[in-house]
Amino acid sequence: MDELKKYEVIKGLADHPQPNKERAALTLGCTIRHINRMLAGYKTYGKVYFVHGNKGRQPANTIQNDVKITIIDLYRSKYYDANFTHFTELLDRHEGISLSVSSVSKILESEYILSPKVTRAKHKRIIKHLKDLKKAAKTQTEADAIQTNLVAAQDAHTRRPRAAYFGELLQMDATSYEWIPGSIWHLHLAIDDATGRIVGAWFDTQETLNGYYHVFQQILTDYGIPYKFFTDRRTVFTYKKKNSPSLDEDTYTQFAYACHQLGVELESSSIPQAKGRVERFNQTLQSRLPIELRLAGITTIEAANEFLNLQVKEFNAKFSLPFNTIKSVFEEQPSNEKINLTLATLCERTVDTGHCLRHSNSYYKMLDKNGLQVHYRKGTRTMFIQAFDGKKYCCVNDADIYALEAIPEHEAKSKNLDLDYKEPKPKKKYIPPMNHPWRKSIFHKFVQKQEHHWDDEEKASA
Template sequence: MKEQEKYETIKKLVETNGNKKRAALKLGCTQRHINRMIKGYVDEGKDFFVHGNKGRKPKHTLNDETKKLILNLYNTKYYDANFEHYSELLEEYEGIKISPSAVRSILMAEQILSPMAHRSTKKRIKKQLLKQKNNTSSKKEIEKIEDKILEIEDAHPRRPRCANFGELIQMDASLHEWFGGINTQLHIAIDDATGAIVGAYFDLQETLNGYYNVLSQILKIYGIPYMFFTDRRTVFEYKQKKSPSIEEDTFTQFGYACKQLGIVIKTSSVPQAKGRVERIFKTLQSRLILELRLNGITTIEQANIFLNSYIKKYNAKFALSINNIKSVFEKQPDDEKINLTLAILSSRKIDNGHCIKYENKYFRLLDPNGNPVYYYKGTSGMVIKAFNKELYFCVGETVYALEEIPSHERKSKNFDFDTPEEKPKKRYIPPMSHPWKQASFEKFMNKQAHRKELTA
């Protein structure tokens, strides 16, 4: 339009022998430049006003082959990446350095939307696709357009971040086909103040084990946080009426562990209330799935090992710096305290064989010297399954080790004469300073039951 305006102004000036000063003022140039344009118009006509680079591609423009390659790679290999992540992957794996905006231009030209596209973008593209659908009569083309039309997702409401690092940790799990063609639950803990992932663990279901592993990571790396913010489902739900045993009451188990550490648990039944962790799952479903696939991850064990390095990479890119944010994490407990606190507690009674039955197996009680201990039938106690799966039994103020009783003797006293008699082995038994006192655990259970009655 600028070229056209110059051409029409100079043409009128020459034909009417008009005022050069007025023409210079109109075009925003000097009178000397007006004289140059008059000479150019006389010599070349309209062609003089056409810019020399018109129709010529800039030097840094991607060629058609590269554009086609980028489009094909996205459709076949990186199809679930958002545009910014895709530009990073192209540089890392394909040696193609290209900006996210350039990637966006190439893919949007084919009406390919990012998994992280804004609602306004989705609405605009959907409107264009519906218009194309109405203007075409080809059934095949209509089917393609219908496949591209995306549903609009609701956004979570924004709220201010917490002031301190470790003040509020949002926890949740997401069931998805993360790797290997199977659905698994990714348990996540995210700090509200910084947006950093402070713990992550894969499991087949949303389990107490999954959240215990996440909590273990937080305790070992950062320390004891002030508060957890969770939903009211599964692991954080109060005991159900038909629950057959206390070890299945996962809210009580997790809640009791947090009580011993001094961690407050806040719950909400509204997913939008914990939008920070809900948004991060959307980001991870766009990025982590692709990273797992590119690294050949097919099992839960491999995925959990990969998470250790991926969390550092994710936090370095997305989490806010904690340099100017005060940390309210308390000092990290030692490994032994973590192992003993993240335990599953179960009430049991000693049978007439001086044993207890746990997980369909029979166990006998041993003292620190490895000698068996005997109690009357019906004596109640508490089985403690530590985080490392070791088993103990607490009776009153005394803790004993548990030894499984095999269904058959390993060696015969009558035929294996050359085998020396085994002496009792000393067993490590934790001191009674742990939080396993049966009275305090039962008091906590009664409090949870009363709380459930009030909310029912």
């Protein structure tokens, strides 16, 4: 409109026998000298003179249409379900397309592709816009295409102050998700509350004691003994007293016993918002990690756990606070032997008529430190112990600890028919020291202490 106005005023001056240049300058808001310049240009070039030279040209920093189409196709076919920040990083890393997050967001949102992490306010705005477009749609096909671009908004968790020290409070949780197509695994995760740093992560098929033991082992090996764990009220962590006075019928968690041996406090809550940091980080991992697993070609849970170690370092570098600037209250890392013996599972078994113990459909014989079998009469109660590395032991009479060796169903070779048969020599077996906390008397004292603790809480709540 501004160009048309200039053209009409200058044309009127050129056609008028006595042009009033002062009135024209006042109308266009310019000087008489510029009026003379435009008159000369009109007489030389005509109406074309008033068209801006950059009209119809694209700016130098314009993103080409083929690049926009490539970005949209990559998101829909290869990087789907990635949030836009992560998608921008993936484009730069794998496709050689370096753009800002805002540019990528505008390109995708122009096709009504919304981020999985879109805010509620923006989601409402776009919903309103899409509804208006849907009402104005001329065909039902066009209306259906607009409707399919809507995505659900994400709810935010409430915030609370961070802990003061690194290792003071570790939030622990497990999240089930379809991390690879067709396989739902449980990611066991531990987050430091002060720094937001991942200190342990492990995939398992279910939320199990084994998964949390692997996370605990990573924490003890890499950082040391923390001050406190904060978890949900899963039976893996909490002790719930039954309506029976017998200790044998009480439910006891072995994770809590391992924490007790290392001096780690264990606190639980049934409210997810109480451990909001690990809950929010679960959402971050669910948004990013499946894309990374798919691009890396991960198909098995074993390969996923190996790949997870590399991803944890990248996530910590990107999302956590520098832990070197925050005072650490982790105690000194225990030895590998102590970690192995502490993160153990315990259960009671009785000796059968063959002087053996049965566990998980396998039979085991008891061996002393010289590798020789020891015998107890039928019905002797023992504590069956499986260490973190898989080795098995048993404790008899609160005093004697023996190594266990599985009895195969069939002999590997025959003494009478195989010429290369050699009589197996007993090997010296490692036996934990007699003061080890596997002794049952200490175990039952801790169970009794837990029972009194829950009795006091029930009285206080009543």
